Amino acid sequence: MSIEVISPGLSTTVQDLGRYGYQQHGVNVGGAMDELALQMANLLVGNPYHDAVLEITLKGPTLLFHKDMLIAICGGDFSPTIDTKPVLSNRPVWIRSGSVLHFGHAQKGCRAYLAVAGGWDVPVVMGSRSTNVRAGFGGVEGRMLQTGDLLGQNPKCPFSSFLEQQLEKKAGTALFSEANWFISGGRCTAHSEAVIRVIRGGQFEEFSAESRRSFFEESFQVSPRSDRMGYRLTGPTLALSTPTEMISAAVTAGTIQVPPNGQPIILMADRQTIGGYPKIGYVATVDLGIVAQLRPGETVRFVEISLRDAQQAIFERDEMLKKIKLGIELYAGWR
Template sequence: MSIEVITPGLCTTVQDTGRFGFQQVGVSVSGGMDRQAVQIANMLVGNQQTDAVLELTMRGPSLLFHKDMLIAICGGDFKVTINDRSVLPNRAVWIRSGSILKFGLAKEGCRAYLAVAGGWDVPLVMGSRSTNLRGGFGGFAGRMLAAGDKLVQSPPGSFSQFLANQLEKKAGAAPFYQANWFIPSSTSVKNGEVVVRVIQGEQFADFSEKSRQSFFEQTYQVSPQSDRMGYRLTGPALELTQSMELISAAVTIGTIQVPPNGQPIILMADRQTIGGYPKIGYVPTIDLPIVAQLRPGEKIHFQEISLRDAQKELIERDSWMKAIKLGIEVTVGWR
């Protein structure tokens, strides 16, 4: 046993970067909503980017550590303490056995991610440790964490052990020590509104000219009925020029479907594998972390981006992620 759940938070699950290769048989990809935060948290503790983390939503858990561990917290800005002392995000933190890590409410953003060196040791199900809440499988018994649950840490790798030893020495007798180096984070939400880029979908031209203009010129609000499956938006109704009967087709994360009520839905991590509603657009991978951190009531302003530009930005982000990994190793003297 590595940690014990004292209080579980609002919705705390084990996630990784997703369960791929089974959508053709109706199995959702799942995985962390903000995959960039998942990857960065794992890098900070020396893990593979695909290792299992805890995803916390709006209000996080309280966790009792039963062994010394190396951790990192990324994503939304939560109030976080260890033994009632504040902890900073986006950096490696060594925590001593017997300490209590407590997450409060999210101050900004919606989801945070807790990585531990080695990742969480839960069974692989179809190649992933992600929790599928609707299916009731994967993660920790296929469900959200509950008080009294006990999680186990997988064995850390050599780099993780090297980093943990460095921070432990600096901790002395203190219950934890946080690295003085970190990965800067930037918020995208300003005055409760974000800009999200969109690639035109297959049925974009089938919407009326007024609807196409409204989609990019007006704002949409995240509905309280949003979840890991999809973000339901409210705003100007989008109308087709004529009724359409579409054959259900494969959908991906970021697909923006428009049901008969004209209110768009952005499909997210736990989305269904096929859909038959008209697709007005797609949120590109580069902007999905922005959407994943939106709360109910916050607003979206859509802006068009070409497929080529979206791909170019994704390549640049991948290069940035590689530079982060190298920078961490150089900073701590591993290279």
Template sequence: MGIRILKGGMLTTVQDSGRPGYQSQGFGVSGVMDRRSFKIANLLLDNPENEAVLEFTLLGPTLEFTSETIIAITGGDFQPQVNGKPVKMYTALYMHRGDILSFRGCRTGSRGYIAFSSYLEIPVVMGSRSTNIKCGLGGFKGRRLLDGDYISFRAKRRYLPYFLSRSLDLNEFEQDNITLRVIMGPQDDAFTAAGKETFLSSEYVVTSEFDRMGCRLEGPFIASKATTDIISDGIAFGSVQVPSHGKPIILLADRQTTGGYAKIATVISVDIPKLVQRKTDHKVKFQAVTVEEAQELLALEAKEMNEFRHQIYQPCKEVLDCRLVAKRISKLFQ
């Protein structure tokens, strides 16, 4: 009862919101890159908010289902197919035993997510099911998924406690050019006034050096007062380091725990999904905001998630068998 990995894709791993609390001991947080898509995938199935999902990059996996379950696919548009026929993203999909889920290609965005109503049978390590590839820790054997792997389900949850009234229509990753809002610091005083102006007024390009650890940008030189070398300190998700070459590097989910380069700014939480769904040669600009503004934006995102739930669910008097749910869902799109 579970899924067989027929093709592992380019980089498919088990992830949840991460493994916080261990950076002081040298263990990175890891977790999903796009937390918004991750949350929506679980919301669509009424899963626990932090239930583990499959995250894949640029090239999706091919999965065979050995039992019935319900899934939701979010993130970039990877053009999913079940048994060779196109299916919708951002909705609940009923999967039969023997069904094959595959992806035609990455049309928009660069990362996708698959949530499962039956929950993946992955052990909890240090409070998380996330994969830390660098440490070989957590997830499925501490590594990316390979052809022939098999993951069991840990529950026979083949129903939804609500009637899914409609799918979400989210085309969030169409733009090639984006603006990332940042909070300046904590070492912005290491840069000249002109250097900070360059950072906030220039356009930077996403390079091919872009993975779960970080995103290196190409663009105008950011001038420092003397050197950008500092005594190593902790690194947050979204920290923007500027080494001596003067080009920004944004550190992401699999970032190192500490770093010795000055951090001119930090990308705010609600904008990180936009960044991690970029591709090579996409363009990025930065806009400074205050901590208070960032907090307000985070509160608005939480409110939006709650509104999504009200938009897509209609309460039922009794638990629905997933076969009935599947029939009702299919009628919505006829």
């Protein structure tokens, strides 16, 4: 086994890009809350975009490494250290066997992602290694990590081995070494107000004029009751012009539902597959990772975006990832 969990943190789970093709059976997609951070971490260690990583929430774990490994940390800032020495995020890091990687409390953002060359070796369930805690399957026995858990890694690709050899040579006798190049993070709000792009929902026009105005002009605060299933917001009360009995319909990540109390809920990775509350909007896919990095008490404001512009934004993000992959290979000397 590659690592041993000394302390699991608040909520640390194995996640990848999700479990697709089973929503008609009531199985949600799940997967990482911040997909961009997951994909960047994987690229930094030479993995495919979709490989399994550890998703770390609010308070991080302490991990003992039983073999030399190539890792990368992306997402929120948890002040990670290796044997008490600070380690940088957003770059490849080689860590020597016997070293201890410790994550503290989130200083910026809400979630960090730890990738290892080859990806974490846990069973594939319905095409994904992601943990579905509510249903109790995927990841490590369908649950959050616990003290004493042992995790292995899958075989590395040639590029990962190339990076690992470079950094091991650079380390000399040190416990770890970091690449002198990095990719930019910059998606966490750091206690400032997040601005989230939203497409109008199917029932947007059925809300009162005051509610529609408030939705786009006033701020909402993230409730402590938020989780991987949904981000609950508090702020101005949103209400329909006329109470309507709705038939339950399919929902997706980013759906903004408004229950009878008038306080919106942004559905996230572990959302249900159908919902019966009116939908005032949909968070643009490209901004879901920003929502995922918000902590309780932080604020968010919505701005309108067209469907076409939202599609263009996700296309541009995918193109950016391709350029990052090429740039990593060039900086590392692989090409």
